[in-house]
Amino acid sequence: MWKVIKNRIEQGCKTSKYPRVPINLYHRYRGRPVVNEDCPMAVVEACAACCPQEAIRAGERCIDLGRCTFCGQCETVADGAFVNFSQDFDMGAVSREDLITDGNLPDLAGHAKTHFKKLFGRSLQLRQVSAGGCNACEADTNVLNTPFFDLSRFGIDFVASPRHADGIHVTGPITKNMRAALLATYEAVPSPKVVIASGACSISGGPFWGSPEIVGDLNSIIPVDLYIPGCPPHPLTTLSALLAFFK
């Protein structure tokens, strides 16, 4: 008992004051990209050519955040002439099209469906389904339950049964071998329900795009309400998206 108390005193209170007090992430973190519209076309094309995810649309001078793994290659190759990744982790979106961006994202809170806010604003229970996820998305979702983020203080919880859930939070490129289990989980959630696609994999197949063993796009099998980009999304990206969308 004495050791419990001693450790408790040493640990102190570590819970973040976010969102009341903003958090500044380290400058090497790569969040929402800022695109230079005036960049010469040759540089834009060089950035597009080096992108392993083919996420840059040179003609439109856009980046598809649903495909991007935020590896930073396009920033380094041109020394930031076309793309600069900011430390802004706020990147949730309500439609797939919004993720194809010149760096500006529509205000998520304003675009969120009001009936979801009314239904789930005070209490949101989610069932997480990993459908081929590499365990990075899963781990950084789990982290929201640690004392620093303390997700429960917002009335949001991850629950064990889809029957107890208001929606599903899906990670991974949806392997063919998980398709049926994912759909069964979705069916088991009572309506009205929300669907959240988390991470590049569930949005576009992520690193595995083009593999015949995956579905690669959650929205092609069930309608997605909220997209959270990243590889994996930073826990704060997930948290800020959940708060903006439901609160």
Next chain:
Amino acid sequence: MDNLLAIRHGEAIGREQIPCVPLARFSAEMSSFIGDGGSIVQLFGHRQGSETRLLAIVRNDGLYALGTVVERNFPSLTAATSEKFHLFEREIAEQFGIIPLGHPWLKMVRYHANETGLPDAFGNDYRQETPGNYPYFQVDGSAIHEVAVGPVHAGIIEPGHFRFQCAGEEVLSLEIQLGYQHRGAEKLLTGVPLKRLPIICEAIAGDTAIGHNLCCCQAIEALAGLSVDRGARVVRTIALELERICNHVGDLGALSGDVAFNPPAAYFGRIRGEFLNLLLTLCGNRFGKSLVRPGGVSQVMTDEQRRIIADKLAEAEPEIRHVCDLLFTAHSVQARFEHTGTVSAEVAGRLGLVGYAGRASGIAYDARVQFPTECYAEVPACRNEMTNGDVYSRAQVRREEIMHSISVIRTMLSDGVDAAGPVLMQERTLAPNAMVVTINEGWRGEVSHCLLTGATGEIERYKIKDPSFHNWTGLAMALRNQEISDFPLCNKSFNLSYCGFDL
């Protein structure tokens, strides 16, 4: 041993140098090598012209290669020699439709069609989607009941199916069926431009992003003749150790949570995040994705990052020490950890367990010592004192390894050489008709990649092995005659990768 070719990890050789012996000779060599205590690093099928060949990479104190040509079947070495072959042979059957004759338990591994067009080894109809549609091993008896768990589990974890045969609370048998995470990684890696390789390898198992991507990048370096400067090797070593600390710290917390001792669970959960943030400090990603690239690292570690890491270690080390003391001296924790999920040294040796699961059962093998890469030849090895093979030992090994990793990182930080510069992923010309094997000690154990290139340097075969491939059977054995309520605890003490296994 006469036919085996001695090779070195991380060095490319011509494919024509790999001895290709008749099947009977191959079987005899494998039998005697493994029978004498050797272990399998890789054993897989590949196409060579119109033939299908098997390639074995085996180790004792050294590393050896041997190949053979197979037709439609071959005599199973699992039946004749050792359980160490059992999953490798099932994988060959699944990927190529070639049958290991006499295999004692020939069943699917990941549930997908083979690539040769031969009849499916298991008679599966792959228009049906579910891997779990399969007659599980059953125990008969009026007092026997069966418990089916998964693929979707009651937590934020990856999918897999567990089938327990129980008499009351006691588990008589646990059968583990995976494959739900199969994304076709090996196949994908052979058909895509080189620039995609590190991105895919970082997602083989996200918790081992550094471990798997190191194997990939070292292989490309060997095939493209790239050298890595000292500063970059220091960063890679630090990153691999940070990955180890993150996972071990997180798992000690989760183990504590599984025995309902909440303070360490909360503290370790938070401390794990601090180490993930150190990987972010190095490269911008909490899992170290984007850091390692062929030829070096994508971002240079400067004095600023060195200082942040050193300061965080100074702050976290006493905290970890104190929380470990709290966890390991609590009687209620000891009562649950000790003598639970025991894998004896004998069973662990027969199955060929690797990593901390092996070391907790007395198998000392550590790839950092035996096949050192990056800067591991310069640092002292970790010594594991407790080898009882139970949950307590596996937890204790993690504790020892966390402390060892911290001291390795400190040693590396004191080496003030910066990497020459950030390295970009570029298209490279790989050596034609070559083979390379890379090995690294990821946090779970031995990670290995093997690449075979064709006539123009294109990658013909990309074989991946996660340590979980060796260790899942260890978990099944740990559950024998345990209470089913101890399953979460045993499972977390191994914490194996589903996607690393399923590929």
